[in-house]
Amino acid sequence: MIVAILLISLILMIILGFPVALALIGSALLAIVIDGQVPELVVLHRMVGGMDSFPLLSIPFFVLAGALMNSSGITTRIFEFANALVGWMRGGLGHVNISASIIFAGMSGAAVADAGGLGAIEVKAMRAKGYDAGFSVGITAASSTIGPIIPPSLPMIIYGVMASTSIGQLFAAGFIPGMLMALALMAMVAYYAKKRNYPKDAAFSIVRLGTSFKAAFLSLLTPVIIIGGILFGLFTATEAAIAATVYALILGTVVYRTLSIKTLVKVSMETIETTSIILLIIAGASIFSWVLTTHHVTEEFTQWMLTVTENKTLLLLMITCIIFFVGCFMETIAAITILTPVMLPVAVSLGIDPVHFGVVMVLNLMIGLLTPPVGMVLYVLSRVTDVPFEECAKATIPFLIPLVVVLLLVTFIPQLSMWLPTLLYR
Template structure:
């Protein structure tokens, strides 16, 4: 009855429009009050304990670094360089879209930041060149999901805290899957370009490539600093976030001089708001997960899954389906904090490395960002492109195909995600 109360009240609160954080904490508090198993004060202790973690300090700094990059005009420099690099291909701006997302992924670590910052530039440029709105929004939405896979990654940090896994190894594990996502999406762009006879947007120019590279060079050093620093043990993920923020401030105020006091205050307020939302969700999910664990739901669910079938392939497909469905209805951070203690024991019992499972989980939930009814990336792109939400969702459906293919490859070929962490850390 406790579990029924927990999930029914959660569902009702979400349907009624409660913020996710309040729905999670509220449903847990209701279950505790109704069945009186522990003092209500435990809720506060568990919520505070859920966010009392040193690695979580990386979140506000990575959020701030990404926001500074957007406000300082760094995203436009990255877009110009990507355009010079691959814009000469047929359907060039589609390839530019994906390439720019790879570069920006090493700075923001969040799909919504990619869609809201770089995505606005990409959609505008593609529509001005005559690409239809559906294709422009679809490829922009799909490419934005690369951000949380290629390091740094905010969802990876949260998963690492929940699973007790090395964040450095998680960052390394996401690198190859992120590149595979980019390759798959560029193949899809090529298919559309050939089918619809999209033109080449510009001829290749070594002079232009050199000029734009020089303009974007210091910006492109941001992910290099982060990745090399973490992988070679120069600093932790949290310290890397601080370094990225300091470097973004340096570029915006000293080098490019595009970051004014007004912009800095605006960026700071946006960072405070975003960080508060994330931490509230983590705190709410912490007490929700604790109720699940205290009622032995995780252990019972693991036992049930293993009695349904002893096939590793079948269980992996079932967990993938669960993650996909949850990703359609729940915000990524809440899904990670709730499902990690439920699904990770099953993965470990199957001999799946927690780092590998983390990449699977995050990649799966990123696809959920492109599916209604939640689909945060779709909402952001709908706002910045003035395309109705329903049209954004419809245009994105074909681009789910390459992402699902990569997800299955990563799920069933663990070497794709584990080769680099094993090489560097083990």
């Protein structure tokens, strides 16, 4: 009864246009009031408790670091270096698009930051070279999903907090799947380049490569500092986020001198807004998950799944389909905070490592960012490129194929995600 009220009220509030955070808090509060067994004050206690986590401190710093890089010209330097590195290939700017996303992934860990920062530069450059709008937007949207898979990753930080799992291991687990995503998308670009006879954008020049590398060298050190520091135990994920922010700030204000006081204030306010939204969603999801847990929904769901079939492959497919469906309709952070307490016990009962499951969940939800009706990456690209949302969604469909293939490979071959964390941490 209470669970039905909880879920129905959540769905109705989302349909009525309530922000996700308010829908989560409102539905949980309604269920608690109707149940009458615990005081309403529990809502505030559980919300505060959900946000009371040291690793969550890394969120505002990674958000700020990504915003500083977008505002201080670092993304432009990265794009120019990637262009010199792989732009000589047929369909070169498509490969440049992916390569730049790989590099930027090691700095911000957010798909929306990639799409909003690099995306505008990439689509503009591709269209100026004669690439059609659909291909330009499609590959830009797809490549932006690499960001939250290759470390650092904001969604993995949130999953690690919810699942009480090592964030360092999650970061290490995402590296190989992220590179597989890049290779799969490059294969797709090569196919389109041959089919549509896309040209080579520029001849390879060692001089140009050296010049662009020199210009981007200090920017390229950012992922080295973040990833290297975490993997070698020099600092935690939270400390890495602070280091990335300080480094980006020094580059923008002292080295490149492209970051003005006005821009810094604007970036800071945007970071405060973004962080507030993320933490409010986490707070709302915490009380929502608490209601589910206290009414034994997680245990009952696990038992129900196991009664449907005991075949591990089928159960994994069912879990994957459920996560994908939720990802199509719900924002990533809210989906992680709601699904983790429900799905993780099922995964553990099947003998799946929580770190492996975290990579599968995040990768699955990243694909959801490319699908209507939510599709945050599509909305961002539509805004920065002036391409209608419907056209962005249509253009992205072919690029879902390689991403889904990688998702299935990572899901059913655990070694792809577990080899590196096992080597480094276990």
